[in-house]
Amino acid sequence: MSKIEEQMQNLRMTTGRDPVCGKQVELAQNSRSLVYHGVTYHFCSGHCQERFVDIPALYTGPQRLADIRPILKRRKLRVVDGNQANLPLVCQRLQEMIGVSSVTCENDRLIVEYDLRLTVLTQIEAVAATEDVHFKEGVHALRRWLWKSAESNELENAAHPATGACCNRPPVRLR
Template sequence: MNLHNPQSIDPVCLTKLDTSMAIHQLTYRNVTYHFCSAHCQERFSEAAVFFSAPQRIDELHPIPKHHRLRVASVPEAIREVAGICLSEVRGVSNVLIGDGYADIDYDLRLVSLNQLEAAMKDAGLPLKGWLHGLRRSLWSFVEHNELENLASQPSPCCSRPPIRVR
């Protein structure tokens, strides 16, 4: 560790960073946060309240999610490539793409449904719209609220009443 360069921790993936070398940074509520990648910076921007809330690093746990997304029929070669691309997205733990669907398991701390939708589009896997689009919007809304609710919970060290001494 270089003593002349201050260290920081990426609030999304908890990677230790040298602030002088960090390319990705963002100021939120007069605090500058440093990120290891554009992915983590985008994730922070989507749920800044959650990632900026006081939390103990040793008590952060994954927030597992699973969704079956409806996709348009595409050739198997495209499904295979899309599966590989989605597997490489930070926070995705499992991907299964079949004819007309994509089952995805992921950690909500590390990736959002919006980021997954963008990755699917980039990989050439078009999502079905209309009713399923409304369902995805609802899932995104619920996930965002879940993170905000987790951010508003008191820290474990402060949630106990003080001990009275007589």
């Protein structure tokens, strides 16, 4: 084995790839890992580990890296009156999240653009709640519930692309 091959082997033994975001993870310094179907997966953050636990098939299925495309979402979230004081801090915290590409803060709303493969609306709502910013109820709460349900279905379909069946294309009946 040449010296370069030996160095590459040592590098592979000391680092791993986060299956969610693709970052290299130092295994010696990493405390975030879990075993799924006999394989140990290492994560760069609790956020990535949470995404993996939610839908592991999305990150462990037989997909080529070149075929993985972002699933972009844009949501307008209406803030409850009186919660606007912490809005700039929420915007900053959301911008730091893995998968969030842009955040716009307006008077009574947040406009968030993100990659569904890396974050979901539930995680965005949780970050806002930690800063005591809450979103409107009523029709807006129903809309958020529908968005979360649609996101769940979309991720499930992305995790199992080989079946060919989904809510828009029923399976072909074989004779």
